[in-house]
Amino acid sequence: MDYALRAKGFLPGFLTGLLFAIVFLAPGCSPGEKASLGPAETKVLGHRGSGKTAVSGLQENTYTSVKQAFKHLDGVEIDIQCSRDGTLWLYHDAGLPHNPEELLCIPASTDAQLKALGHKDSAFTLTTLEEVFILMTLSQFRPVVSLDIKGYFPNGCFSQNNAPHEYFDRLLTSLEALLNKYGLHNRVMVETDYQYFLDQAKGRLEGVECYLLGYEDLNELSKKALKKSYHGISYNYANPELDSAAIAAVRAKGLKVQLWSLYDEEAMEKALSLGADYIQTGLVPQD
Numbered sequence: 572m573d574y575a576l577r578a579k580g581f582l583p584g585f586l587t588g589l590l591f592a593i594v595f596l597a598p599g600c601s602p603g604e605k606a607s608l609g610p611a612e613t614k615v616l617g618h619r620g621s622g623k624t625a626v627s628g629l630q631e632n633t634y635t636s637v638k639q640a641f642k643h644l645d646g647v648e649i650d651i652q653c654s655r656d657g658t659l660w661l662y663h664d665a666g667l668p669h670n671p672e673e674l675l676c677i678p679a680s681t682d683a684q685l686k687a688l689g690h691k692d693s694a695f696t697l698t699t700l701e702e703v704f705i706l707m708t709l710s711q712f713r714p715v716v717s718l719d720i721k722g723y724f725p726n727g728c729f730s731q732n733n734a735p736h737e738y739f740d741r742l743l744t745s746l747e748a749l750l751n752k753y754g755l756h757n758r759v760m761v762e763t764d765y766q767y768f769l770d771q772a773k774g775r776l777e778g779v780e781c782y783l784l785g786y787e788d789l790n791e792l793s794k795k796a797l798k799k800s801y802h803g804i805s806y807n808y809a810n811p812e813l814d815s816a817a818i819a820a821v822r823a824k825g826l827k828v829q830l831w832s833l834y835d836e837e838a839m840e841k842a843l844s845l846g847a848d849y850i851q852t853g854l855v856p857q858d
Contacts, residue, residue: 613842614645614849616717618832619663621647621855625834628857632661634698638706640855646715648762648831648851651700652677653742654685659700659749665724668695676728678738700746704753713758717805717829717849718746719784720763739768747775762805762829769801782829789813793821803827808842808850815845822846 617640618624622631629636632649640647650663654677667674670688674680680688689695700718707714720742722734729735750756756778763769764784773781780802785792789806796804804821806813808830818828831851833839842850 613847614715615843616640616715616829616849616851617644617647617855618851618853619647620649620661622853624832625853625855626857627855630696632663632698633696634702634706636855637661637698637703639858641706641710641712641714642858643856644714644852646717646758647703648717648719648829649700649703650719650721651742651746652721653738653745654678654680654682656682657741657745658682659742659745660685661698661700661703663721665721665728666726675726676724678724678734679728701749704749704755707755707758708753715758715760716755717760717762717782717851719805720761720765720768722763722765722768733765736767739765739771743768743771743775746772750776750779760802760829766795766799770799773800780827782827786810789817789821793824793826796826797824801826803829803848805829805831807831808833808838813845818846822848 619631620633620636621627621629621640622636624631627636627639629639637647637649649661651659652662653659660677662677666676667688672684674684674688677685685697689697703716707716722739723732724734725732750759756776760780760782761772762782762784766783769781769783772779782803782805783792783796783801784805786807789810789812792804792806803826806828821828827848829849829851830842830847832853833842833850834853839852839854
């Protein structure tokens with residue numbers, strides 16, 4: 572898995588013959604300067620840090636899994652949820668593990684309740700986004716982070732399955748404060764299928780790239796992203812219609828492309844030849 576050493580200045584053997592074009596990083600979430608029409612210099616991100624689906628065997632979305640990915644890759648994708656107290660936590664699922672207090676989810680829980688839950692269950696570990704930001708400032712390799720903003724909670728967490736606007740407002744306010752505190756705007760991206768959040772983010776998070784996440788037809792998704800002036804799209808690699816021509820067509824419109832998620836070497840080699848800007852993978856080496 573030599574591709575994993577790109578963050579430290581190495582390139583994989585099967586990339587030796589590829590030609591990379593310069594990608595212009597536009598400020599803010601609007602496309603601004605157009606991306607080059609050639610293949611992107613693809614960056615590799617650890618999916619959910621380097622979690623349970625990765626070869627590292629680490630728990631997903633935790634400080635340890637993120638730190639492991641930072642050692643070998645260009646950065647990470649992590650899932651973000653906001654507590655009642657406004658703290659941003661790394662967590663993917665809608666519901667919390669079975670617990671005596673019957674806590675339904677992170678958005679309906681206080682920080683004290685979440686910490687208590689972790690103390691009662693040693694297998695349950697929660698990491699704050701601030702811990703990740705601190706780790707970013709300490710890394711000499713300047714890793715990037717894509718934040719997958721979660722908003723679907725079909726478990727009674729809210730009165731409806733999708734989080735209300737007030738929840739996203741609270742999450743955005745907390746994220747904005749952290750970005751201002753650590754000055755990481757140009758190394759952080761946000762991705763979600765909740766356009767309300769992206770619409771608010773593009774007006775407030777200067778330097779942060781916004782990606783519309785989707786499973787649908789690639790062309791239709793890119794049309795939506797362009798209409799909303801987002802910076803790019805985050806797309807399912809498993810779509811059988813995905814190829815280098817399709818990605819090139821999206822990038823020719825001035826959009827960047829993230830692909831998720833890959834878990835074997837053959838898929839990684841193919842994905843790296845497609846010309847996407849970012850690839851999210853579970854292939855994170857062990858030390």
